[in-house]
Amino acid sequence: MTDLASKSETEGESGAPESVDAAATTVIASDTAAPLEWAPAAPAKRNRKKLWLWIGVPAALVLAGVAAASTLLIAPGTTVGGVPVGFMTAGAATDAIDQRIAATSVTIDGTGATVTGAELGAKVDAAALADAAFQQRPMWNVAQWFGDPLDATVTLDEDRATDALRAAAPSAYTDPTPAAVSFTGSGFTVTPAVDGTGIDVDQVAGALHDALAAGQTDISITPEPFAVPAAADTTKAQAAADKVNALLQNIGFYVGEERTVPIDAATAASWLTVSANRAGTFTISADPAKIQASVDALPALVNRAPVNGAVVTDAEGTVLETTTPGADGRTLGDTAAVAKDFAAQLGDGNGVYALPVQVTPAVMATxxxxxxxxxxxxxxxxxxxxxxxxxxxxxxxxxxxxxxxxxxxxxxxxxxxxxxxxxxxxxxxxxxxxxxxxxxxxxxxxxxxxxxxxxxxxxxxxxxxxxxxxxxxxxxxxxxxxxxxxxxxx
The missing domain is CATH 2.40.440.10 (L,D-transpeptidase catalytic domain-like)
Structure with missing residues (x-):
């Protein structure tokens, strides 16, 4: 057999085969004639370390991401108030819960009216519920996957819900009659309040809760008979009447402890108004213009010269008996602001007005x-x-x-x-x-x-x-x- 030199020995620096010089080539004799061939180059040895890097690094990153996510996400299969929040962060779950309750619609049977949770001012403490879901059921805790639903308490803004329901279904409402306080000859008396009718906000809140828990976004309710009390109820009115009647017992213009100019109940009542605001709070108000006529009459009733008197004393000067009553003289001061100031006092429930007077003491013989x-x-x-x-x-x-x-x-x-x-x-x-x-x-x-x-x-x-x-x-x-x-x- 005749072998040729290997490729490495016959290639130039560039690696291309050089021409063979027949004269310089030595033929090795062989007993058997055979064809001439180039020996194939040995295959390069693969680097297994690099292969594992290419595969392992991305896989490790994926696993790390999964592990990190499991510490940030809520376990799959978790529902809060009927809202699926699995694979969500607490923040995303908060938004999902809020959006669900806002979008849920309530139809009032018999009226055809529909209102949304947002219009009713429906709320749940979504942030607290989402945070609790994450704390109790993190994704990494496989034992908490697909657990029981978590309940959510639904509350309504009562005023907002009532306004929305009344606007949507006015036929379901009749206005209550507020209690009233009025003067009836000798004192103030109460006309009792009468309840109206309407839709029970608590019933609507309960229906919303049940719908959310069931995963429903559209529900219908049949309103139950519900009395709507007047904001200005009878109890509040009676308290106001008692207050103004107590005021009538001692109302007047005073000099010291003396009620120098008493005001009769009918005159005082003509000054006063007892009324309730939208919240049902009763207030007492007085009209300064109506008080002014009584103020104008004060000088003739208040001004007087001193009246001297006499008393019996013991040896120490202690008065034992008044034999001749005396009376201090007095002169009324500036009354320009009396009507206005007295009206303000009456509004606070104080009927004792201290007059500005200059007093001239009586001389008492002892x-x-x-x-x-x-x-x-x-x-x-x-x-x-x-x-x-x-x-x-x-x-x-x-x-x-x-x-x-x-x-x-x-x-x-x-x-x-x-x-x-x-x-x-x-x-x-x-x-x-x-x-x-x-x-x-x-x-x-x-x-x-x-x-x-x-x-x-x-x-x-x-x-x-x-x-x-x-x-x-x-x-x-x-x-x-x-x-x-x-x-x-x-």
Whole structure:
């Protein structure tokens, strides 16, 4: 067999076969003649590492993406309020839930009217529900796949829903009659509210909930009989009437604590209006223009000169009795803003208006009164401001029952009594004297009083009391009030 040199030995640098020089070629003899051929080049050895990189890297990236997604998405088969949210992020689930409830339509049977969840102001807490679904059922937790549906509470904006339903189905509604407060001669009374009829918003909310849970987007409801109360109900009206009637009890123009100019109920009622707003809240309002006529009449009713008076006091100056009432003088001040200010007060439920006045105090004559008894002289002296104004003889206690000396005050007055005493050991203390008059107790059982059973005044005759003729006892009885000073001495 004859072999030729391998390709690597006969190719030039470019790799192309060079021409064969017959003279330079050595023929190797062989016993068997055979055709000449080029030996095929050995196949290149493949790099398995690179192949695995080409396959493994993309696969790893896919797996990493799946793993990452499983931490961000909600498990498949999850529904919230009837809305499928599997394979969604919490944000996407929130949008899906909101969109579903907004688009769900409600048809009112018997009216042909249809309203949407959006028009009803229907809402669920979609964000909280979606977040809870993700927290409880993340995609990576295979055990939570295709779990039980999650419920969603549906709420309606009551005012918005009522407006939408009323606009869509006006025949289903009758207006309620609000309660009213009005004046009826002597006070304010209430006309009770009357309910209207309408569609129960709670029934609609319940139907929406059930429809969502069932995955429905179109539902029909047959409204149940439903009373629609007036916003201005009877209870609120009665509270307003009670408030304004309380105001009528003391309404007027005051100087200090004195209601100088009372306002009668009918006049006050002509100033006042009790009404309710759309929310049913009752308010009291007053018209300053109607109050002004009463303000214009104030000077003649308020202005006066001072009236002097007189009082009885004890030795310390404490007033015991007013013998001649006095009255401060007063002059009404600026009344330009009185009607406006009083109207504002009345709106707040305050009917006591303090007038601006300048007061001139009355002069009160004082009479410091005292009864003085001189036991040595057996005389009683009436004293006023330290001066004796009258005196007369009395009969005080005998030696066996002496009259107590000291400074005392009158404790009580009795126009007539039966005076009694009893003793099991001393007959002197056993007595009963009926019809004793003009008694003024000043110390225990000792008193100043009238005596009708003897006329021996100027000498001790009593069991300890200070006796005198009845007409004299009546004189000091009327003259010295309780708390008046009594001074008994030797």
């Amino acid at each position: 009479s410091a009164r005292m009864v003085e008894v001189n036991l040595s002289e057996q005389m009683l002296y009436m004293k006023e401001n330290g001066q004796v104004i009258d005196s007369w003889p009395i009969s005080s206690g005998i030696a066996e029952s002496p009259t107590t000396v000291g400074h005392f005050t009158v404790q009580s007055h009795y126009d007539v009594q039966t005076m009694t005493s009893s003793s099991a050991t001393d007959d002197y203390w056993n007595y009963e004297v009926p019809n004793v008059q003009w008694i003024m107790y000043y110390y225990g059982g000792e008193a100043l009083h009238g005596v009708y059973w003897h006329n021996d005044f100027g000498n001790p005759r009593s069991h300890g009391c200070v006796g005198m003729p009845n007409w004299r006892a009546k004189e000091i009885y009327d003259w010295l009030p309780n708390g008046g000073d009594v001074w008994i001495h030797n």
